[in-house]
Amino acid sequence: MEYVSPEGLRLDGRRPMEMRQIRAEIGAVSKADGSAIFEMGNTKVIAAVYGPREVQNRNQQISSHALVRCEYSMANFSTGDRMRKPKGDRRSTEISLVIRQTMEACILTHLLPRSQIDIYVQVLQADGGTRSACINAATLALADAGIPMRDLVTSCSAGYLNSTPLLDLNYVEDSAGGPDVTLGILPKLDKVTLLQMDSKLPIDILENVMQLAIEGCKAIANYIREVLLENTKQLEYRRGV
């Protein structure tokens, strides 16, 4: 199947280095300490953060730093066919772990000893790049909750199909079986906190694909900063500052 046309256009009309339209909204869940909706094209994710709060299971309490927990689940209606087991399967468990480890790298857990931070991520619509969208939503939710962080974590995927590096893969491109690199970075510190890759890829091409993903991450970071700044201005306005 031809994923990039001779004119250099992808199946959804994007250019190889073009991202899908992104949209973010803060404060979607009133009961949560922090929450956000993040959309990348047709992929739609909602994240909520509860905490820092008292550790539920005393055996898990850590005296030196906070305990970070994460749960990723997909709504039954998030994919084309109704899902039977939206959570508890291997994939959900693996993504939960990936998100937790990625977020732990940026949260200043030592400032919140003997406490627990719960990150819940729910996929409402899935069209490729769900784990990237989840990490971006979780970052926004943590910022909204006022959890101290070293830097924002932003994530984006890139792939290599028809001898062309592609940025921000959708479901059709993702399931083509080609290499898929998911990258998470701390943009200000310029450090990589997540790197996952499926399939084989020559090292020299990996550099190009990774560079493309980094550019995507930085573009998302700029957008997230704008959203947070706008949200802060609105809060100031409401409080009459």
Added chain:
Amino acid sequence: MLIFVISAIDFHMPPICSPIVRPGRPAEASPMVSKQLSNTISSSRMTDLKELSLVSGKAAWMAYLDIYCLDADGALFDAALLSAIAALSHLQIPSIAMNDDGKIVLVSDEDGQKRAQEPVNKEKRKLTLRSIPFSLTCILHKNYILADPTAEEESIMETHVTVVLDTSGQLISLYKPGGPVLAYTSAIQDCAALTRQRVKELNNFLDKANSAMEV
């Protein structure tokens, strides 16, 4: 013989929706609301289940209704019922045909070619919804009736009354699960009057939403 299936209704409360809901154990409100929804939708007879039948005695659609609560802030049943009705009013039943083996196949008109099989149901159609039910949850507190309570109000006061009326004004169901305040007939009638008012508002709201969806 006709075959048709009552839709499987699931009300999900993921831990995202409330600090009280924790992973691992399902929220106690979840199965309760699911059952209530199922009872309300079937007893209101808002849908003619024969419309889900494809071939008499052979095939029928199975309609799954999944409702996700993203933010639990009181009156869960009211919100769930409204979203269920909105989803059912938006539902489109696709055109299908039966091939020689007796298997059901989707019919696509996009290629513009002549159909190989004659469709069983002529066109993509919507379910016919008649006498749509709407609900209102109230809290009884001393001499007061608090309509559409928040989660905080629900947690403080224990006596709830949920009244379900349809668009023709008929009482579909009345639900009062215990509570320390005894509900007098007058209080129930006041709740029903408030619900009647609410039904008009919600019906207009639903009509606007549906007309906005139509191209």
